[in-house]
Amino acid sequence: MPGPDDASVRNLGAVQVRVEEGAEVIPSDRRLLEWIDPRDPQRAAQRMIKDSWRVLRIQSEFVSGFDALENVAEAVTVFGSARIKERTPEYETARDLGRRLAHEGFAVITGGGPGVMEATNRGAYEAGAESIGLNIELPFEQHANPWVTLNMNFRYFFVRKTMFVKYAQAFVCLPGGFGTLDELFEALTLVQTKKVLQFPIVLIGTEFWGPLVDWLRTTLEGEGMISPGDIDLLHVVDTTEEAVAIIVKAARR
Numbered sequence: 001m002p003g004p005d006d007a008s009v010r011n012l013g014a015v016q017v018r019v020e021e022g023a024e025v026i027p028s029d030r031r032l033l034e035w036i037d038p039r040d041p042q043r044a045a046q047r048m049i050k051d052s053w054r055v056l057r058i059q060s061e062f063v064s065g066f067d068a069l070e071n072v073a074e075a076v077t078v079f080g081s082a083r084i085k086e087r088t089p090e091y092e093t094a095r096d097l098g099r100r101l102a103h104e105g106f107a108v109i110t111g112g113g114p115g116v117m118e119a120t121n122r123g124a125y126e127a128g129a130e131s132i133g134l135n136i137e138l139p140f141e142q143h144a145n146p147w148v149t150l151n152m153n154f155r156y157f158f159v160r161k162t163m164f165v166k167y168a169q170a171f172v173c174l175p176g177g178f179g180t181l182d183e184l185f186e187a188l189t190l191v192q193t194k195k196v197l198q199f200p201i202v203l204i205g206t207e208f209w210g211p212l213v214d215w216l217r218t219t220l221e222g223e224g225m226i227s228p229g230d231i232d233l234l235h236v237v238d239t240t241e242e243a244v245a246i247i248v249k250a251a252r253r
């Protein structure tokens, strides 16, 4: 298989394929979520067949994930921007986080891609810990970072998200974009609704996260959209040291 920078490589579930440069590869998530007009008989028939069989593929993705990860001991899932570059302070923070978590005996789980994911996996790997990447099929060029001891490629976001939660005892979010916010709010909702218990969610970077947390407090809490105390589910800190201390304390309770 070509090297990681080869733009013609795409992940299709667990499989990597080479496609023609510039070719469009439709990710499985998009096919699943596509609306098909039931009034169009041809397309409706196609949907009945495809959607029902797709369930088996989804099932198999759950089975592979559970099988691959069942022996993961204590682990922390780390989210954050896919776009930060090596040799930046953000990259070094994520790398240091991976290292510190490893020293406390945690495996790390990330989205397996570049940026914060790569840096966190790298720190954990360098410190000799289990370093897990749960990659996702995307419509553009995609590769796993090289700092993983276990990598999986998922077709479906929701299956992958199950693995992020099921095999971790805490979440840490470093600054990021839509992907990171999506993962953060999914985790928050699970904790708020007590679907998962005793699960610290730590945000590193008060300058980055502070305005969001202020808005949650003034607008969401202020207007009664969340309960008083819900905000306390978030721990906002500035250093990896503080983040790891919160996680260790919760884990050893």
Ligand SMILES: C/C(=C\CNc1ncnc2c1ncn2[C@@H]1O[C@H](COP(=O)(O)O)[C@@H](O)[C@H]1O)CO
Residues within 6 Å of the ligand: 078, 079, 080, 081, 082, 083, 110, 111, 112, 113, 114, 117, 135, 136, 138, 142, 175, 176, 177, 178, 179, 180, 181, 183
């Ligand atoms: C856009 C770039 C790479 C995309 N590759 C990704 N690989 C794996 N996981 C990803 C990728 N992009 C986003 N994610 C997930 O979302 C979070 C980061 O998203 P954000 O929008 O950058 O905050 C991350 O935690 C992943 O789980 C760059 O070339």
